[in-house]
Amino acid sequence: DAGVIQSPRHEVTEMGQEVTLRCKPISGHDYLFWYRQTMMRGLELLIYFNNNVPIDDSGMPEDRFSAKMPNASFSTLKIQPSEPRDSAVYFCASSPGQGREKLFFGSGTQLSVL
Amino acid sequence: RKEVEQDPGPFNVPEGATVAFNCTYSNSASQSFFWYRQDCRKEPKLLMSVYSSGNEDGRFTAQLNRASQYISLLIRDSKLSDSATYLCVVNRFNKFYFGSGTKLNVKP
Numbered sequence: 001d002a003g004v005i006q007s008p009r010h011e012v013t014e015m016g017q018e019v020t021l022r023c024k025p026i027s028g029h030d031y032l033f034w035y036r037q038t039m040m041r042g043l044e045l046l047i048y049f050n051n052n053v054p055i056d057d058s059g060m061p062e063d064r065f066s067a068k069m070p071n072a073s074f075s076t077l078k079i080q081p082s083e084p085r086d087s088a089v090y091f092c093a094s095s096p097g098q099g100r101e102k103l104f105f106g107s108g109t110q111l112s113v114l
Numbered sequence: 115r116k117e118v119e120q121d122p123g124p125f126n127v128p129e130g131a132t133v134a135f136n137c138t139y140s141n142s143a144s145q146s147f148f149w150y151r152q153d154c155r156k157e158p159k160l161l162m163s164v165y166s167s168g169n170e171d172g173r174f175t176a177q178l179n180r181a182s183q184y185i186s187l188l189i190r191d192s193k194l195s196d197s198a199t200y201l202c203v204v205n206r207f208n209k210f211y212f213g214s215g216t217k218l219n220v221k222p
Contacts, residue, residue: 031208042214043158043201056209091157093210101146101205105157 002026004106006092012112018080021109023092024073029104030097034067034077037089037108049075050097082113115140120202120213128221131192135216137202138184144211147178149187150201152215158201161187192220 005024013019025032033048047057052069060067064083069075079086093105120137127133139147147164162169164176164185175188185202197220202213 033210035212043212045209045211048209050208095208095210097208101208101210102148102160102163103150103203103210105159108157 004092004094004104006090006106006109008109009107010110010112012114013082014114015083016081017113018078019082019086019111019113021077021090021092021111023075023077023106025075025092025094026104027073028096029094031095032069032075033093033095033103034075035091035093035105037091038087043091046077079111082111084113087111087113116213117141117211118202118204118213120216122214122216124217124219126219126221127192129192129194131220132188132190133192133218134189135187135200135202135218136184137186137213137216138182139202139204139211140183141204141206142180142183144183144204144206146205147185148203148205149174149176149185150203150212152199152201154198158212161200189218192218194220194222196220 007022034046037043046059047067049069067077089108091108093103095103149161150158151161152158164178168177173190177186199215199217201215
């Protein structure tokens with residue numbers, strides 16, 4: 001299995017631009033999570049999906065952030081407009097669920113907003 | 115109060131030393147427990163699950179104390195390659211909560 005696949009690996013953009021991060025979970029996993037990691041705040045859960053349905057988006061910082069999962073093999077996290085404080089590593093992770101809760105991470109997207 | 119609390123370290127130990135990390139969790143309804151390892155600029159990776167009876171995987175031993183709501187990780191005969199950040203993780207109703215991590219530096 002290829003594991004969780006994220007793209008791009010690195011994104012550098014200017015303040016005010018739209019940023020879209022992409023994730024392909026492991027096939028057969030029912031849960032998909034988006035995390036953000038910074039030195040100051042550690043790993044923060046932004047949103048998670050179960051069977052493509054958003055379950056908890058209480059960690060999404062504000063309306064500039066949105067996430068979708070149109071099908072079982074693809075999810076996006078969008079930031080519009082981006083701000084310098086959004087600079088962080090964004091991880092996507094998936095989990096089988098159904099009592100097998102182990103979490104598997106993608107390699108992350110390093111986002112820099114100038 | 116944070117869901118999961120860990121000592122950030124760093125723990126600086128010589129090769130061959132035994133080192134122990136603890137973490138505490140705040141919600142007694144937490145259901146499953148894990149240690150993850152994260153190398154610099156990499157994604158977290160599962161090191162081991164933690165069971166109430168305690169479990170061992172080679173040089174690594176994990177313990178769970180539900181009454182006191184703490185989790186421990188013991189590393190014996192530490193290697194240079196053990197240098198990393200160790201993240202304590204709890205799961206409750208399919209939601210994973212991460213500690214901020216404990217940094218370990220193993221020196222030659």
